[in-house]
Amino acid sequence: MNNKGILIVLSGFSGAGKGTLVKRLLELHGEEYALSISATTRKPRVGEEEGKAYFFKSNEEFEKMIREDAFLEYAGYCDHYYGTPKAYVDEQLEKGKNVILEIEIQGALKVREKRPDTLLLFVTPPNGDELKNRLTGRGTETQEVIEARLSRASEEAEGVEAYDYLLINDELDICVEELHEIIRSEHRRLTRQQNIEKIAKIREELQKFRKGEK
Template sequence: MLKQRGLLIVLSGPSGVGKGTVRSAIFEDTNCDYVYSVSATTRERRPGELEGVDYFFMSRESFEDLIAQEALLEYAEYVGNYYGTPLASIEENLAQGRDVFLEIEVQGARKVREKIPEGIFIFLAPPSLNELESRLTDRGTDSKEVIARRMNKAKEEIELMRHYDYVVVNDEISEAVDEINAIIKSEHLRVERVMHSIQADINAYFEEEAKQS
């Protein structure tokens, strides 16, 4: 059967919802065969984050060079910092049948949807806004003023979930991981994704039968 093209999986949601934590848990599974597309950002590195693993951390000038070179699938400015997805290797991996996983901000996800509408867009939502505020506070990296800005932004972003294919509530990390993996597995079984390879197999069978008759 013909090899199926890989899926572009886009996970996004408001700041503090736990996108990075859920993504890390997905990739900690030894059976995970997704390709993680590392995003670039101009924000400061947080404790425990690694260059080239969590993000490519760069200066504003370097990021704007990438914009000028059209080397980004998408980019957005969020709370004073740039975030973006480098183009390198994404199309190559998809063509090879590998699923590419993006963890990006909501603004960026909307731009990817415009360019690659066949992608799988998953919105990671908090159990409640009170819980989201607690997570932002417990992170200890932002001032009260920045947290207030992030909460106002979160309200706007949550209202955009209607533009996604799926919503996963991040209450328990393990449950969120299981739900995301189930979504991806089911998407691979959609009729439009498998019918061409099955039809090709049918055609090949009957062509061989015709040659032998």
């Protein structure tokens, strides 16, 4: 029985703690998950290895990949391309790993168009006060910076209605287990191929018993 992994998009308000959440999930359940690796045309920074944080591409290479439909989604940001190459994601899914993409809602919706069985999860702090505290930091930011962050955070939830699950990140370790539970439960969906096949196999066996073949 080949249990394919599930493609997971994790989005959420800035300051919701997505990065920490994913890091902790990989520490605790790393054998079941893989983090998607993005491709980018920006130059590697010191210490950044090819195929770890990013696949580094030239503009020509990246645009060739776009023409070949090799991305689940891509976008331009600050004069550089960023995208999610299909090949790496598919390789991990085939191995049975659940693959996590940490992207914003607009990108998530593009991924879902190409892969309708993608799970969309939205992470939020427990309430607005907590979010404000996380965004305003230690009081060292200017009013303008804080204003821009609050404005951006509000926009970050545009389109969230299309998402599947809401995760409240209050206590990190609880939130990690909730995320893991959701994924485990999703593996038991009857729409997943391996489950349809399981039932078909049992019914087939019952027919054989009846015909006395077994």
